[in-house]
Each structure stands twice: as structure tokens, then as C-alpha cells.
Amino acid sequence: MMQDPSQLLNPLILLEIARSAIRYSTPLVLAGTGEAIGRRTGNINLGLEGIMAIGAFMAFWFTDITGSLLIGILAAVIIGIFFSLIHGLLSISLKENQVVSGLALTLVGVGLASFLYLAIYGVTQESPTIDALRAMPIPFLSDIPVIGPLLFNQIPLTYIGMILAVIASLMIFYTHMGLQFTACGENPEAAETAGISVSRLQYVGQIITGALTGLGGAFLSTTLGLFREYMVAGRGWITIALVTFSKSNPILVLLVAALFGAGEAVQLRLQAFGVGIPWQLLLTIPYLLTMFALVIYGIRSKRQGRD
Amino acid sequence: MSETTEKTEKRKLPFPTSLSGLGLSEETIELIYKLNPVFAVLASLVLGAVLFTISGISPLLAYRDLFLGAFGTPRRFSETLVKFTPLLLGGLGTLIAFRTSCFNVGGYGQIYIGALGGVVVAYLAAQVIPFWPVNILLGASAGFIAGGLLAFIPAIMKTELSTSEVVTSVMLNYIAVYVAWFLISETGPFHVPEDYLPVSWPLPENAKYPQFFGRLHVGFLFAVIAIPLVWLLFHKLTLGYEMRATGLNTRAARCSGINTRRAIWLAMFFAGGLFGLAGAGEVMAIYWRLPPEYVPSEGWSAIPVAILGNLDPIGVIFSALFYGALAQGGRMLQLFYTIPGTIVDAIQGTMLIFLLIGQYFKTRREQNL
Numbered sequence: 049m050m051q052d053p054s055q056l057l058n059p060l061i062l063l064e065i066a067r068s069a070i071r072y073s074t075p076l077v078l079a080g081t082g083e084a085i086g087r088r089t090g091n092i093n094l095g096l097e098g099i100m101a102i103g104a105f106m107a108f109w110f111t112d113i114t115g116s117l118l119i120g121i122l123a124a125v126i127i128g129i130f131f132s133l134i135h136g137l138l139s140i141s142l143k144e145n146q147v148v149s150g151l152a153l154t155l156v157g158v159g160l161a162s163f164l165y166l167a168i169y170g171v172t173q174e175s176p177t178i179d180a181l182r183a184m185p186i187p188f189l190s191d192i193p194v195i196g197p198l199l200f201n202q203i204p205l206t207y208i209g210m211i212l213a214v215i216a217s218l219m220i221f222y223t224h225m226g227l228q229f230t231a232c233g234e235n236p237e238a239a240e241t242a243g244i245s246v247s248r249l250q251y252v253g254q255i256i257t258g259a260l261t262g263l264g265g266a267f268l269s270t271t272l273g274l275f276r277e278y279m280v281a282g283r284g285w286i287t288i289a290l291v292t293f294s295k296s297n298p299i300l301v302l303l304v305a306a307l308f309g310a311g312e313a314v315q316l317r318l319q320a321f322g323v324g325i326p327w328q329l330l331l332t333i334p335y336l337l338t339m340f341a342l343v344i345y346g347i348r349s350k351r352q353g354r355d
Numbered sequence: 356m357s358e359t360t361e362k363t364e365k366r367k368l369p370f371p372t373s374l375s376g377l378g379l380s381e382e383t384i385e386l387i388y389k390l391n392p393v394f395a396v397l398a399s400l401v402l403g404a405v406l407f408t409i410s411g412i413s414p415l416l417a418y419r420d421l422f423l424g425a426f427g428t429p430r431r432f433s434e435t436l437v438k439f440t441p442l443l444l445g446g447l448g449t450l451i452a453f454r455t456s457c458f459n460v461g462g463y464g465q466i467y468i469g470a471l472g473g474v475v476v477a478y479l480a481a482q483v484i485p486f487w488p489v490n491i492l493l494g495a496s497a498g499f500i501a502g503g504l505l506a507f508i509p510a511i512m513k514t515e516l517s518t519s520e521v522v523t524s525v526m527l528n529y530i531a532v533y534v535a536w537f538l539i540s541e542t543g544p545f546h547v548p549e550d551y552l553p554v555s556w557p558l559p560e561n562a563k564y565p566q567f568f569g570r571l572h573v574g575f576l577f578a579v580i581a582i583p584l585v586w587l588l589f590h591k592l593t594l595g596y597e598m599r600a601t602g603l604n605t606r607a608a609r610c611s612g613i614n615t616r617r618a619i620w621l622a623m624f625f626a627g628g629l630f631g632l633a634g635a636g637e638v639m640a641i642y643w644r645l646p647p648e649y650v651p652s653e654g655w656s657a658i659p660v661a662i663l664g665n666l667d668p669i670g671v672i673f674s675a676l677f678y679g680a681l682a683q684g685g686r687m688l689q690l691f692y693t694i695p696g697t698i699v700d701a702i703q704g705t706m707l708i709f710l711l712i713g714q715y716f717k718t719r720r721e722q723n724l
Contacts, residue, residue, distance in 0.1 A: 094521060134708060142715035147458045147521060151658055152707035159700030166695030167410050285525040292519070328537035335529045342523060346516025 065313045067198055070206060071271075073302075073309030075100065075264035077209035079287040080294070080301035081216045082260030086132075087296045088220060089253035090233035090246075091139060094150025096261050097284030098157020099131045103265025105161040108275040109168065111178045120178075121205075121266045128262020129255050131157060136254040140247050154284070162277045180273030181205065205267045209302075212260065216298040229253060261287075282335065289338045293345040304341075311337045388720055391713035392663055392670075396677070399706035406701060410694050417688065424687025425680035431687065433569025437641070438653075439679030440571075441466070441633035443578045445657025446664060446671040447585045448629030452506075454589065454666055455622035456602040461509060461524030462630045463654030464531030465502035469631025470638040471535045472501030474555050474645050475545055477635075481562035490562045495577065495635050502631015503624040505531055510623035514616045520623070528654070536647050545645075555645035564640035574636025581629065586668040598622050630654065652700075656682075659707045678703065 079096050086093050093099075103124035111120030131153055138149040169176050181203045189200040199210075220226035231239040232246045232253075240246050261284070268283075269275045286308060294300035315333045318325065379387075404414035425435045445462050452459035477494030484490055505527055509520040538545050539555040547556055564572040589595035600608040601618040609615045633653060638645050660678050664670030685699035 138708065138711050138715075142712060144711045144715055148662065148707070149711060151458075151460065151521075152704060152711065155655060155659065155707060156701060156704030159697055159704045163406070163695055163697040163701045166697060170693075282525060282529050285522055288519075289522045289526070292522070326537045326540065326542055328533045328540060332530045332533045335526045338526050339523060339530070342512065342518050343516065346512065346518045350516060 063194065063197065065310070065317055068313040069306055069310035070198065071202060071309065072312040073305035074206045074209045075267045075283055076287050076290055076305035076308055077213055077302050078205070078264035078267065079261040079284065080291050080305055081209070081213045081298040082257035083287060083291045084294065084296040084298050084301055085216060085220065085229060086253040086257035087291055088229045088233050089250045090236060091250045091253060092146055092150070093132060093135050093254060093257050094147055094288060095131065095135055095153025095157065096287050097280055097282070098154035099128050099258060099261040100265035100268065100280045100284045101161040102131065102157040103128050103262035104269040104279055105165055105275055107266035108178060108269040109164070111270065112176065117179070117181055117270055121263065121270065124262040124266035125259045126262070128258040128265070130258070132254040132258025136251050140250045140254070165275055165277065175274045177273045181270040203271060205263065213298040213302040220298070286334060286338050289342055293341055308334060308337060388717045391717055392665065392710060395663070395706050395710035395713050398709040399702050402705050403698065403702040406698055412692055412694065417692070420691050421684035421688055425684035430569055431683065433571045435680050435683040436571050436575060437569070438682045439676050440575045440578045441637055441651070441653040442657060442660050442678050443671065443675040444581060444629045444633035445653045446660035446675045447581050447668060448626035449657045449661035450664065450666045450668065450671055451585060451588070451598070452622050452626035453661060454602045455598040455618055456605065457510065457513065457619055457623050457626070458521045459506060459509070459524050459623060459626045460521050460658070461506055461527050461627070462657050463651055464528035465505050465627040465630035466634035466651035466654050467535050468505045468531045469498035469502035469634030470645050470649065471538065471555065472631065473498035473635025474558060474638050477562040477639055478556045478558055481559045485561060487561040491564055491573065491639060494562060494639050495632055498631040498635025499628040500631070502634065503628035506623040506627020507620065510620045514619050535645070539645055539647065553647050557644045558639060562639065563643055564636060566640060570641060572636065572640035574640050577632060577636065582668050582672060594618070594621065630657070656703055659703050662707060663710060
């Protein structure tokens with residue numbers, strides 16, 4: 049049913065859009081925090097799309113078998129670590145091209161997720177479902193006006209994402225280990241001379257990337273309660289772009305991801321309101337936003353480089 | 356990397372990294388390293404066998420039927436060649452880009468836009484020109500240019516803003532497909548009002564690629580012609596040399612006076628163009644219109660095709676044929692056994708991983724020699 053477009057500016061609806069924006073940003077925050085740490089060690093994992101896909105499937109499958117969302121989500125984390133270790137083996141130990149290794153992960157992850165889903169569940173009239181992850185309002189805090197429903201009435205994975213992004217930022221900038229991570233990426237030879245095992249830290253970075261990206265994938269299937277072959281829809285790639293213009297800083301990832309979440313939330317609302325823009329073009333918003341942000345970032349860093 | 360770290364790396368690996376000490380002759384060892392792609396294929400087929408076993412199918416029977424599904428009858432062989440055509444074009448495009456160190460991952464969108472461009476231009480041309488050869492050539496060129504222009508965007512962003520072409524080309528995949536969907540939808544300009552479904556203009560008879568062996572069509576000939584052209588580009592033309600130099604070391608190439616910007620632009624344009632040509636061929640020969648459910652998976656599998664073919668035009672012929680056979684055989688398998696044909700995607704992806712592992716040993720040996 050089309051609604052009156054002027055309703056879009058209703059404060060209650062705006063608040064609801066902001067709340068969904070934070071919710072939709074969760075997979076980007078989770079995967080982006082991991083990727084930011086991985087990238088600091090000097091290893092870019094381009095396989096996020098594939099890890100998210102297989103993570104989404106594993107979370108769905110294991111929840112369906114065991115009836116426990118927790119075990120499902122754990123399965124997604126484990127498969128994520130496994131995949132990122134393959135990337136680690138190829139790009140760190142065997143020194144293969146990081147780009148190609150990441151692309152291989154993407155192909156395997158997306159292909160395997162869709163194969164396993166079809167092999168196990170087949171093509172059915174109605175998609176099989178699991179009990180979806182529900183919002184978990186935090187007592188007292190969620191009663192605060194505006195901020196309460198916005199930040200403290202979300203699903204648990206959203207809280208985890210926000211907390212992890214903050215912890216990761218503190219870890220990167222204020223702990224010994226965090227500084228070692230950055231040293232590995234910025235000057236591996238110097239780090240090695242200083243007695244840091246670069247490859248070991250790169251592996252640690254990859255394990256974190258894989259675990260958090262798997263978690264991001266789990267978000268997709270557990271919040272909807274179902275799995276779709278193409279449900280990741282480029283979020284892995286958007287995350288990679290997002291980490292680039294957040295300069296691998298998880299706090300910035302958190303903020304920029306909220307912007308992308310807003311893009312998605314607004315897009316969905318506009319579809320429901322029928323503002324006269326074709327839905328196909330509304331669907332391009334997150335991707336156009338990414339391109340636009342990359343252009344701005346590129347122009348800015350070029351200027352800075354010239355000064 | 357300094358020599359000391361090289362040595363520690365060597366010690367750290369938990370498996371043997373060379374074949375010496377097995378008592379083999381030098382020639383045998385050399386041959387084993389040369390056959391790296393074959394081993395990667397075999398390893399991934401073993402992994403595929405595991406997947407078949409899990410699905411409750413005897414792997415030997417499955418592979419026999421996979422082979423028969425691809426080559427068993429002339430009809431099936433022609434279908435294999437139909438799938439081979441866009442894979443070959445995409446593989447050639449990918450190898451041009453990858454050789455220039457441009458990781459074009461936008462094949463999917465480039466195929467889509469090429470398909471749309473081909474249909475629209477061929478349809479319009481057919482309204483005024485009665486001769487089909489002219490119309491299909493116009494359509495094919497439009498597809499090439501449309502795909503090439505789409506790939507040009509990441510190329511410009513790469514050279515002017517140092518933006519990763521991987522991310523931008525993937526973003527354009529989604530943008531291209533959604534925009535194409537709009538253009539062929541009920542409200543879009545390339546739609547016949549009488550059609551209830553969102554599909555593009557239907558092609559008249561004089562705008563279709565002729566088919567000559569089963570559904571095998573003129574696009575196959577275009578693909579075959581492209582092979583020597585790409586070979587010439589890299590072996591005889593200065594441009595190809597400049598592209599390779601840019602790919603090996605962009606800064607060094609620029610310092611020695613090569614116009615690396617032009618090399619990157621043209622490499623991406625050709626890559627996108629070949630994908631676009633593939634898309635135009637698919638819709639002008641097989642579908643005769645652009646349906647929204649068109650899924651050009653070749654946009655992705657062209658990458659492993661190019662790498663399995665050792666980024667070489669001759670090698671790509673074999674790898675594209677192999678992937679085409681896998682795709683066609685996988686589809687037949689789906690009919691025989693009711694298992695999802697996407698099993699083939701998983702096999703194809705793992706092949707890339709094994710290939711990379713094998714390549715490591717090969718470069719390792721070359722460094723030691």
C-alpha cells in the first residue's frame with residue numbers, strides 16, 4: 049500500500065528510520081572492524097563477500113539443526129576463521145597475490161553457500177525459516193527518549209558490533225599489540241627487525257577478520273530468519289570500500305557504516321512510500337553512495353598528497 | 356624481503372616445499388611444475404568428489420555423467436560450445452586486464468550492459484536496415500562499446516584517484532544491473548507497452564545472430580576471431596608490451612616513458628568490451644530480448660578461467676572449454692540426480708585456491724634455479 053510521502057518527515061518515522069539505519073549498519077560494522085584490523089597488519093582480505101555468504105548459511109543451517117541461535121552464530125564465526133586462514137595460508141605463508149586469493153575466497157564462499165543450501169533444503173515453495181533474532185531492549189537505558197530506542201533497543205549482534213568497534217579502536221591506538229599491528233602494515237621490514245613476527249600478527253589479524261565477517265554474515269540470516277542465495281548483495285565489497293575511507297579506524301567504520309545503513313533504511317522507506325522514483329533505481333543507492341564516497345576520498349587524498 | 360626472513364619463512368612452513376630429494380630426474384620435476392594447472396584441476400575434482408559423496412551420489416558415476424552431459428551427444432556438445440563462447444570472451448578480457456594489473460571484477464555488469472546495448476541498437480537498426488549482417492554487427496559493436504565504457508569508469512578512478520578498481524567494478528555490477536532492470540521495466544524506455552512482463556524490446560528476425568550447430572551461433576566465431584587478436588596484442592604490438600610493463604611494475608614503466616595511464620584505460624576498455632560482446636551475443640542469439648532473470652555467471656567464472664589458462668590466450672581456450680563443459684555437464688547432472696548445479700561453482704572456486712598453492716611452488720623453484 050502506498051503511503052502519503054509527507055509522512056516521511058513525521059518525527060516518529062524519522063526515529064524509526066534512524067533505528068533501522070543502525071540496525072542495517074551492523075554487518076558492515078562487524079566485518080569492517082575485522083577488516084580494519086587485518087588491513088592494519090598489511091593484509092587486505094578481499095574475500096569478505098564470500099565469508100559473509102558462507103557465514104550467513106552456516107548460521108542458518110546450524111540454528112535449524114540445533115534449535116540454538118547461539119550455536120548457529122558460533123558456527124558462522126568458526127567457518128569465517130577457517131576461510132580467512134585459507135586466505136592467510138595463500139597470501140601470508142605462500143606470498144601469493146592477495147587480490148587473487150581474496151577473489152578465490154569470494155567465489156568459493158558464494159558458490160559453496162548456495163550449493164549447500166540447495167543440496168540440503170532443495171527448491172521449495174516456501175523458504176524454510178528459523179526463529180529470527182529479536183531486539184533485546186536494555187532495561188532503563190532503552191527508556192531514555194530518542195537515544196533509548198535508537199541505541200539500546202536493538203538486537204544483540206548490533207550491541208556486539210558497536211562494542212567491538214570501540215574496543216578495537218582502543219586496542220589499535222592505545223595498546224602495545226595494536227601498535228605492533230600497525231607497524232606490520234606500515235613497515236614490515238622495520239617491524240621484523242624490531243623482533244615482531246610479522247606473519248604471526250598477520251595471521252592473528254586474519255583470524256579476527258574472519259571471525260567478525262562470519263558474525264556479520266550470521267546477522268543477515270539470523271535477523272531475517274531465512275537464507276537467500278544472494279542475500280549478501282555486495283555488503284562484503286561495500287565493507288572493503290568503507291574500511292578504505294575510514295582509514296582502517298574501527299570508530300570511523302562505525303560512523304560511516306551508520307551512514308550506509310541510513311542509505312539502505314531510507315531506500316526501503318522510499319519504496320514503501322512510493323515517491324515516484326522507480327524501485328530499481330532506489331536499489332542502486334547503497335552502491336552509488338559507495339562510488340560517490342570513493343570519489344570524494346580519492347580527490348581528498350590526492351589534494352593532501354600534493355600539499 | 357631480506358634474505359634472512361626468506362630463510363626463516365622457509366623453515367616455518369610445515370610441509371616440504373620442493374620436490375628435490377625424491378630421487379626424480381630434473382626433467383620429470385620440470386614437467387611436474389609445468390603441469391600445475393592440471394594438478395589444480397585434479398585436486399578440485401577430488402574435492403568435488405567429496406561433495407558428491409556427501410550428496411549421496413557415487414563420484415565416479417557423477418563424473419562419468421558430467422562428462423557425458425557435456426560431450427555425450429552432438430546436441431550436448433553444441434550446448435557446451437554455447438557456454439564456452441562467453442567464457443572465452445570473458446576469459447580473454449580478464450587476461451588483458453589482469454596482465455595490466457587491473458583486477459577487473461566487473462564482468463557481470465559489463466555483460467549485462469553489453470546485452471542491453473546490443474539488444475537496443477540491433478532493434479533500432481533493424482527498423483531501418485533490412486540486412487541482418489549489418490544489424491548484428493551494429494548490435495555487437497554496441498555491446499562491445501557499452502561494456503567497455505562501463506569498465507572505463509573504474510579505469511579512470513584508478514589512474515586519476517588511485518581508487519581500487521576491484522571495489523569500484525563490483526559496485527558497478529549492481530548499479531548496472533539495477534539500471535538495466537529499470538530501463539526494460541514497464542516504466543522504462545526499452546519496453547513494449549503490450550508486454551506485461553518487464554522485458555526489453557523483442558528482436559525481429561533480421562536482428563538475431565544466426566545459429567548454425569544446435570544453438571551455437573555467430574558469437575562463437577567472434578570469440579574465435581578474438582583469440583589471435585589478443586595473442587597479437589601481447590606478442591606483436593607495442594601497446595601489448597606497454598600493458599605488460601605496466602602490469603609488472605607501473606612506476607618503473609612510467610619512469611621509462613610508457614604511458615601507463617593509456618595502457619590501463621585501454622586494457623580496461625578492451626576487457627569490458629569483450630565482456631559486453633559476450634553479453635550482446637547471449638541475448639541476440641539465445642534469448643532474443645533481455646529478460647530480467649538473465650544471470651550471466653560468466654562474469655565471475657571468467658576470472659578463474661583466465662587464471663587457470665595462465666593469463667595466456669591459448670591457455671584460456673582450454674580452460675574456457677573445461678569450464679564450459681563443467682557448466683553444461685553440471686546442468687545435465689542437475690536433471691539426472693536432482694542435485695544443485697551450483698556444485699560446479701564450488702568446484703571452480705576451489706580450483707583457483709589449488710592453482711595458487713601450486714603456483715607458489717613453481718615460483719619458488721624458479722627463484723632457486
